[in-house]
Amino acid sequence: MDQPGPIARPLRDRLTIPVLASGGILMAVMQTVVVPLLPDLPRLTGASASTVSWMVTATLLAGAVLTPVLGRAGDMYGKRRVLTASLALMTVGSVMCALSSDIGVLIAARALQGAAASVVPLSISILRDELPPERRGSAVALMSSTVGIGAALGLPLAALVVQYADWHTMFWLTSALGALGVTAVWWAVKESPVREPGRFDVLGALGLAAGLVSLLLGVSQGGQWGWASPRIIGLFAATVVVLALWWWQQLRTxxxxxxxxxxxxxxxxxxxxxxxxxxxxxxxxxxVTAQLVQAPKATGYGLQLSIVATGLCLLPGGVTMLLFSPVSARISAARGPRITLALGAAVIACGYAVRIADSRDLWMIILGATVVATGTTLAYSALPTLILRAVPAGQTASANGVNVLMRTIGQAVSSAAVAAVLVHHSSPLGGISVPTLHGYLLAFAMAGAVALAACAAALTIPGDEPAADSTRTDAGEARGTRDEAMEEA
Structure with a gap:
């Protein structure tokens, strides 16, 4: 196997963090770009609106199922190898979307793209293995923020493409970016020698997949099928039974x-x-922000903005997430990640207080949304640092995968809860039912209350001192393993 030259290797080392961060941004962009298409996809594909919604649901389900599975595979078989495979699956899914208008193919392709949800936990694990402690905090914070940065960039980008070009062009663009990302990871990222040996738990993976699909399918489709319908009740009952059996099996494996x-x-x-x-x-x-600013002016509160303008309203939040990620790392280094997490959750609650105070003026809407994004940066940047300090090096990817899974479940429940509130607080306008301003304010109040609960949960996490020593030990073990591998080579 050829070895990189004295100039190439340092260049690759310098590009490791930017390449991994760009992979996280690309993953978030890929998840977001379909949103502006949803209103037009029934006409473009000849499918019903309920069928088209599966282009979002399929990605959510696949991502939730595959994130902990691929995280465990990365710990066992190599994080760069699994990361490259995840990006490749995402790219294949994008090519399929670019080549087809058949709704069945599009849904299957979006499910393939769900594999990219594992990019962030795998990348964080690589950063833990490869970076010295003094650089790790800021790199992990940046990696965690890429989810929000990519989402903020993806919406206006997709809206521009949809407005001025054929919708397939958007997927050709993401396909090219995906291929570039796969190549960059293969070239710039070293494979970590830190492994957790053993046989892959196939039965555990199947059990977790069945339980998560039942749970998230029930949560995402409850509003459409009816929360008291036999299908939804059956899905939740199956979730309880399957996950209980899975828990029992995991404890005995x-x-x-x-x-x-x-x-x-x-x-x-x-x-x-x-x-x-x-x-x-x-x-x-x-x-809520996307729906609020696009609401008709006849509602008395809506601004009737275009999809492109709506995306631009969310863009300052994405820029803020990029700028505040190093601030989060410094707070975690000085005060500990649990304080950073608690502070972030409190800032999110403050952002929703701004939204409740004024949701009619555009500048106040943007300000409130940006404050929420700032708090999210602090919180999301602290979460993987907490996990890194609490788990052995050989289980970093799988533990961070579970943490990302919990975020995904929270987002799914949030979507269902917000939809239920807005449907319940709606009024007729021009023959259609639109949410009232009171409904939006209730949604803000609900999200703010949950943010305060997150703050309370963060403050109950035990202190960082013993875990910090554990992190340094893990880092030393990782470097020792690398040295041994180099000597053997």
Whole structure:
């Protein structure tokens, strides 16, 4: 195997963080670009609106199922290898969307793109293995912020393409970016020698997949099918039974997919609870803001903005997330990540207070949304640092995968809860039912209350001192393993 030259290797080392961060941004862009298309897809594909909605649901379900599975695979078989495969699946899905207008193919392609949800936890694990402690904090904070940055960039980008070009062009563009991302990761990112040996828990992966699909399908389709319908009740009952059996199986497996004994430790378990609550609080901001500013002026509060203008309203939040990620790292270094997480959740609650105070003036709407984005940056940047300090190096990817899964579940529940509030508080306008301003304010109040609950959960997480020593030990072990691997080579 050829070795990089004295100039090429340092260049690759310098590009590791930008390449991994660009992969996270690309993943978030890929998840977001379909949103501006949803109103037109029934006409473009000849499918019903309910069928078209599966282009979002399929990505959500696949991402939730595959994130912990691919995280565990990365710990066992190599993080760069699994990361490259995830980006490749995402790119293949984008090519399929570019080549077809058949709704069945499009839904299957979007499910393939869900594999990219594992990009962030895998990248964070690589950063832990490869970077010295003094650089790790800021790099992990940046990596965590890429989700919000990519979402803020993806909406206006997709809206511009949809407005001025054929909708397939958008997927050709993301296909090219995906291929570039795969190539960049293969060239610039080193494979970490830190592994967790053992046999892959296939039964555990299937059980977790079945339980998560039942849960998220029930949550995402409850409003459409009816919360009291036999299908929804059956899905939730199946969730309880399947996940209970899965929990029992995981506790009795020598090499489980998810180490539940580790998850139930207060430092890890409470971090996952905070992730779920933060995901709920963060997601309501994007959902409600987009609908609010596009509402007709006849409502008395709506601004009737175009899709492009709506995306631009969310753009300052994405820029803020990029700028505040190093601030989050400095706060975590000085005060500890649990304080950063609590502060971030409190800032999110303040952002919703701004939204409740004034949701009629555009500048106040943008200000409130940006404050929520700032709090999200602090919280999302602190969560992986908490996990890194609490788990062994060999389980970093799978533990961060579970943390991302909890955020995803929080976002799914947030979507269902916000939809239920807005449907319940609607009034007729021009023959259609539109949410009232009171409904939007209730949604803001609900998200703000959940953010305060996340703040309380963060403050109950045990202190950082013992875990920090553990992190330094893990880093030393990782470097020692690398040195041994180099000597053997």
């Amino acid at each position: 020598e090499r489980p997919l998810v180490d539940l004994r580790l998850v139930t430790r207060p430092r890890v378990g409470l971090s996952h609870v905070a992730a779920l609550l933060t995901g709920f609080a963060f997601y309501a901001n994007s959902l």
